[in-house]
Amino acid sequence: MLKSICVFAGSSCGANPQYTQAARELGQELAARNCGLVYGGANVGLMGIVANTVLEAGGTVTGVIPEFLVKKEVAHTGLSDLRVVRSMHERKALMVELADGFVALPGGFGTIEEFFEVLTWGQLGMHQKPCALLDVGGYYERLLEFLDHATSESFLKPVHRSIILVAADASTLLSDFEKYRAQNVPKWIKV
Numbered sequence: 001m002l003k004s005i006c007v008f009a010g011s012s013c014g015a016n017p018q019y020t021q022a023a024r025e026l027g028q029e030l031a032a033r034n035c036g037l038v039y040g041g042a043n044v045g046l047m048g049i050v051a052n053t054v055l056e057a058g059g060t061v062t063g064v065i066p067e068f069l070v071k072k073e074v075a076h077t078g079l080s081d082l083r084v085v086r087s088m089h090e091r092k093a094l095m096v097e098l099a100d101g102f103v104a105l106p107g108g109f110g111t112i113e114e115f116f117e118v119l120t121w122g123q124l125g126m127h128q129k130p131c132a133l134l135d136v137g138g139y140y141e142r143l144l145e146f147l148d149h150a151t152s153e154s155f156l157k158p159v160h161r162s163i164i165l166v167a168a169d170a171s172t173l174l175s176d177f178e179k180y181r182a183q184n185v186p187k188w189i190k191v
Helices: 017-032 045-056 067-071 088-098 109-123 141-152 170-179
Strands: 004-008 036-039 061-066 081-085 102-104 131-134 164-167
Touching: 004 088, 004 109, 017 036, 017 045, 017 170, 036 045, 036 088, 045 061, 061 067, 061 088, 067 081, 081 088, 088 109, 102 109, 109 131, 131 170, 141 164, 164 170
Parallel strands: 004 036, 004 102, 036 061, 061 081, 102 131, 131 164
Antiparallel strands: none
16 A cells, blocks of 8 residues: 655646646645655645645645755745755655655656656665656656667666556556556666
């Protein structure tokens, strides 16, 4: 059973209104399933939208934010639980500890970096939790094409490429999470 899901998302809302709608739908779906949200603790962009939606629907939200972002006044002060840490490294480690799975909404460098770090940790067997891209309006299409290319060039095993769950809507994605079973496959590729 999923008790909490970590969501990585943009600090911007992006150019396409579908991104904002997807953040709201994910927040509503999490609250409806009584699944808490763990996220980066900010009150801006898609991050703020998904957090506010969960809160408005009566769900619980845990934010994890480094001190330097609190000082920039982007911390969400209305959360169920706001944890202030010293660094981005501590932030990611705590988010992994608190969550039962990970979802990336559309976002930029930070979203992609956070998602790929937890994905790599899963590949290395450091956790057994599902990792998914919420592919709103084909936002992650080219990234997925690149990963297919990396697989065809033998930098990724097909089994590791397959650990990334992908869905276009929150309901399907969270249903896939409930069915997820981690694969125990060594990372190392023979040359």
